[in-house]
Every structure is written in structure tokens, then in C-alpha cells.
Amino acid sequence: MKVKQILPVAVMAIATLTGCEGKKEMNTGIRPENMDLTAQKGADFYQYACGGWMKANPLTDEYSRFGTFDQLGENNREQLKGLITEIASKEHEKGSVAQKIGDLYNLAMDVEKLNADGMNPIKEELDKIDAIKDKAGIIQAMADLTGSAYFQFYVGADIMDSKNNIFQLHQGGIGLGQKEYYLEDDEATKNIREGYKAHIVKMFQLIGQDEKQATKSMEAVMEIETKLAKKSFSAVELRNPAANYHMLTLDELKKEIAGFDWEAYLNAVGVKGVTSLNVSQIEPVQEAVAIINTLPLDKQKAYLQWKLVDGAASYLSDAFVAQNFEFYGKVMSGKKEDQPRWKKAVGTVNGVLGEAVGQMYVEKYFPAKAK
Numbered sequence: 001m002k003v004k005q006i007l008p009v010a011v012m013a014i015a016t017l018t019g020c021e022g023k024k025e026m027n028t029g030i031r032p033e034n035m036d037l038t039a040q041k042g043a044d045f046y047q048y049a050c051g052g053w054m055k056a057n058p059l060t061d062e063y064s065r066f067g068t069f070d071q072l073g074e075n076n077r078e079q080l081k082g083l084i085t086e087i088a089s090k091e092h093e094k095g096s097v098a099q100k101i102g103d104l105y106n107l108a109m110d111v112e113k114l115n116a117d118g119m120n121p122i123k124e125e126l127d128k129i130d131a132i133k134d135k136a137g138i139i140q141a142m143a144d145l146t147g148s149a150y151f152q153f154y155v156g157a158d159i160m161d162s163k164n165n166i167f168q169l170h171q172g173g174i175g176l177g178q179k180e181y182y183l184e185d186d187e188a189t190k191n192i193r194e195g196y197k198a199h200i201v202k203m204f205q206l207i208g209q210d211e212k213q214a215t216k217s218m219e220a221v222m223e224i225e226t227k228l229a230k231k232s233f234s235a236v237e238l239r240n241p242a243a244n245y246h247m248l249t250l251d252e253l254k255k256e257i258a259g260f261d262w263e264a265y266l267n268a269v270g271v272k273g274v275t276s277l278n279v280s281q282i283e284p285v286q287e288a289v290a291i292i293n294t295l296p297l298d299k300q301k302a303y304l305q306w307k308l309v310d311g312a313a314s315y316l317s318d319a320f321v322a323q324n325f326e327f328y329g330k331v332m333s334g335k336k337e338d339q340p341r342w343k344k345a346v347g348t349v350n351g352v353l354g355e356a357v358g359q360m361y362v363e364k365y366f367p368a369k370a371k
Contacts, residue, residue, distance in 0.1 A: 032052070033052050033056075034050065034052045034053040034056075035048060035049055035050070035051060035052050035053075036048055036050075036051025036052055036055075039051055053067075053068075057071070060337075061335070061336035061337035062335065062336075062337050062338070062339060063335065064333045064334040064335045077343055077346055077347075079361070079365060080346050080350060080357065080361065081342060081343075081346050083357070083360060083361055083364055083365075084101060084102075084105050084345075084346055084349055084357070085105070085342075087101050087102050087105075087360070088101070088102035088103075088105040088106050089102075090102070097353070097356040098360075100353060100356075101349055101353055101356060101357065101360075104348065104349050104352060104353065105345050105346070105348075105349050108315075108341070108344065108345035108348050108349070109341060109342065109345050111318065111341065114316065114317050114318070115317045115318055115319075117316075117317065118316070118317050118319075119206065119207045119208070119316065119317075119320075121312070121315075121316060122207075122308055122309065122312050122316070125144070125308055126207060126305055126308060126309075128141070128144075129141055129301055129304045129305050129308065130301060130305070132297065132300075132301055132304075133297075134297075135261075135292060135293070136261070136264065138292055138300060138304070139260075139261060139264050139265050139268055140268050141304045142265070142268070142304075143265065143268035143269045143270075144268075145304065145307050145308060145311070146269075147172065147269075148172070148173070148307045148310075148311055149173055149303065149304055149307045150172070150173045150228070150288035150291070150292065151169055151170065151171055151172050151173055151284060151285050151288050152169070152170040152171070152172035152173075153167065153168065153169055153170070153269060154168055154170065155167055155168070155271075156168055158247075158278065159241060159245060160245065160247070166247075166276070166277060166278055167266075167271055167274050167277040167278075168277060168278040168279075168280060169277065169278070169279045169280060169285055170280045170281065171228075171231075171232050171233060171280065171281040171284035171285065172284075173224075173225065173228045173288060173307075174225045174228050174229050174232065175196065175221075175225060175306075175310055176192070176193075176196060176225070176229075178234075178235060179229040179230070179232040179233075179234060180234070181193060181196075181229075182222075182225060182226045182229035182230075183226075183229060183230065191331075192331060192332065195327055195331040196327065196331075197218055197222060198327075199323065199326065199327035199331075200214075200217070200218040200221055200222075200306060201214045201215055201217075201218045202214075202323050203306070203309050203310070203313065203320070203323060203324075204217045204218065204305075204306070204309070206309075206319055206320055206323065207305075207309060216302075217302040217305070217306070220298070220299035220300075220302040220303055221302060221303050221306045223295075223299065224291055224295065224299065224300070224303045225303075227287060227291055228284060228287060228288060228291070230287075231283045231284045231286070231287035232281070232284045233281050233283075233284065238281075244280045244281060245278060245280065246278060246279045246280070246282055247276060247277070247278050248276065248277060248278075248279055249275060249276045250262065250263075250274060250275055250276065250277070253277065253279065256279070256282065256286075257279070257282070257285055257286050257289055258289075259289055259290075259293050260289045260292065260293075314344065315348070321338070322338075325338040
């Protein structure tokens with residue numbers, strides 16, 4: 001993925017532009033300054049469609065691609081930064097939304113404290129996983145990890161009855177996102193897979209494991225994630241709505257995917273009174289239950305700890321943040337430089353307290369008189 005962001009618009013406009021070159025005005029909505037009209041369409045269409053934009057917006061090390069929506073995002077972040085830093089610089093009534101916004105931003109920006117804390121913010125949860133003695137403990141850990149381990153859960157609209165929201169299960173649990181990264185053997189894919197293994201080892205070392213133990217933990221993670229990947233739907237298969245919709249009653253679920261305490265799981269995630277639900281992909285969830293029932297507990301604890309560390313890494317000390325970027329930023333995305341901390345802090349505040357930030361944003365940048 002490099003800078004290819006303007007192409008869809010240019011494809012739509014090509015026929016119009018062919019007949020408009022040389023005219024003084026263009027009323028198509030296309031901005032010719034974003035194009036390179038000196039390039040030959042048949043020889044290098046991308047340069048023709050996007051050359052002007054690329055020249056005016058050279059790619060920085062922070063981005064692996066940069067288009068108009070990225071530019072809008074940058075402009076919006078600058079406005080949010082001004083809003084949030086202004087709030088964070090003042091004292092507010094205890095318990096108020098402004099106080100929460102300010103405290104969260106200041107915490108995310110406190111590099112000294114984050115580095116002093118190291119792995120301590122997740123140590124209690126790591127120890128809790130390490131103390132698991134049975135399948136009931138695994139189920140509770142899955143709930144605590146909010147759907148990042150083995151498979152995902154969420155509440156969303158029923159595609160067959162959009163007026164109703166339903167509890168839904170969805171395949172998941174693989175850190176590389178798509179199954180092909182675990183299964184294909186071309187050179188590029190193997191390099192990513194080996195980079196992922198090295199990344200997992202380094203992360204386990206950051207939480208205190210020696211190299212031998214960290215390597216063993218990584219092997220357990222890869223064994224579980226590869227098993228899940230083999231049964232996961234591909235990106236193409238996931239685009240078929242009918243193939244990803246299986247409404248089951250709770251009793252049918254217990255029969256279809258047996259060997260798992262579904263009532264305990266639903267209670268653990270805080271969902272009560274469920275009598276029916278959608279299992280988007282049955283086979284991956286069946287495989288997850290089979291893994292839980294058959295693999296040694298130590299391997300599963302390593303996997304659960306990895307899910308915790310992987311999810312928390314970007315909020316921990318600089319060592320975790322840097323290693324996280326080394327793989328996900330550089331290897332997976334092709335970026336050369338991580339975002340500055342203030343952008344991450346703004347993103348964290350907006351992600352956690354988005355409704356409140358949005359209300360204040362409108363008051364500051366779009367007051368009622370602007371209508």
C-alpha cells in the first residue's frame with residue numbers, strides 16, 4: 001500500500017475528461033490540479049489521475065499512503081488537539097466530562113509515568129491468566145478480553161430484521177487478521193509470518209519472560225492462531241451475507257457447537273436473557289471450542305496472555321509502543337515513522353469519550369449560529 005487513494009474518483013471521470021481537455025472550465029467536480037495531464041493515460045494512468053496530488057502532497061515517513069481523507073483526518077486532529085489541550089490545561093469540577101477528558105489526555109501524554117509503570121498496568125491481568133486452572137477460567141478470560149481471543153462477540157442489527165439488535169458471534173482470534181498470512185508460502189507472506197513470530201517473542205520478553213520461555217510461548221500462539229486460520233472464512237467468503245448468517249436458538253447453539261458452557265460465557269460477557277443469536281461463521285467457532293477442549297492449558301494461557309499484551313501494547317511504555325510499531329507499522333504497513341504521542345493521545349480520548357468530545361467540538365467549531 002503506497003499512495004493510491006485518488007484512483008477511484010479518477011476512474012469515474014476518465015470519459016468526461018477525455019472530452020474536456022483544453023476547455024477553460026470543468027464542471028464535473030474533478031480537480032484537474034490533482035492530476036498530471038501531461039502523462040499518457042494509456043502508459044501510466046495512475047500518474048495521469050493522481051500525479052498532481054502526489055507532487056503537492058509528498059509522502060511523509062508517518063504514512064504509507066496519503067489521500068484526501070487522510071488530509072481531512074489531519075485537519076480534524078489539529079482541531080481536536082486544540083480543543084482537548086485547552087480542556088486539559090484547566091481545572092474542572094470533579095466528575096465532570098471536561099475533567100475526565102483532561103485527565104485521560106494528560107495520562108496518555110505522561111511519558112515519564114508510562115515508562116516508570118512498564119508492564120505494571122497489565123500485570124494483575126497477566127497473573128490472573130497465569131492462575132487459570134480449568135476451562136471455566138478460560139471462558140472468564142475470554143470475556144475479560146472482550147472478544148479478542150478465539151472468536152469475537154458483539155451486539156448489532158439483525159440483517160434479516162434491521163429493527164432488532166441481536167447478540168452475534170464472529171470468527172476472530174488471529175493477530176494477522178487474514179488467514180492467508182498463516183497458510184501461504186510465497187516469500188512476502190513468509191517474511192511477514194517470520195516477522196510476526198519475532199515480534200511475539202520480543203513482546204513476551206518485555207513482560208519478563210526469558211528468550212527460551214518467550215519462544216515457547218510464541219510457538220503456542222502460532223499453533224492456536226494457525227488452527228483458527230485454517231477454519232476461518234477468507235475475505236471473499238466474508239462478503240457473502242447469506243453464508244455469514246446462522247440464526248440459532250440457545251438450545252440449537254448448544255447442540256451445533258457442543259462442549260462449551262455457553263450460558264457461562266454469556267453471563268461472563270454481561271449478556272442476559274439471550275434466547276437466540278447469530279453465529280456468523282459456524283466452522284471457526286467450532287474449531288475454537290475444539291482447541292479449548294483439547295490443547296494443553298499452558299499453551300492456551302500463553303495465547304490468552306498474548307491477546308492481552310497485543311491489545312494493550314500501544315497504551316503502555318515506550319518500549320511496548322516501539323516494538324508494536326516495529327511490526328504493525330513497519331512490517332505490515334510500510335510506515336517508517338510512528339505517529340507523535342499527541343496524535344495517539346487525541347485518538348484515545350476521542351475513542352473513549354467520543355460523544356462528549358463531539359459535543360464540545362460542535363460547540364467550538366460549529367455553534368448554532370453557524371446553521
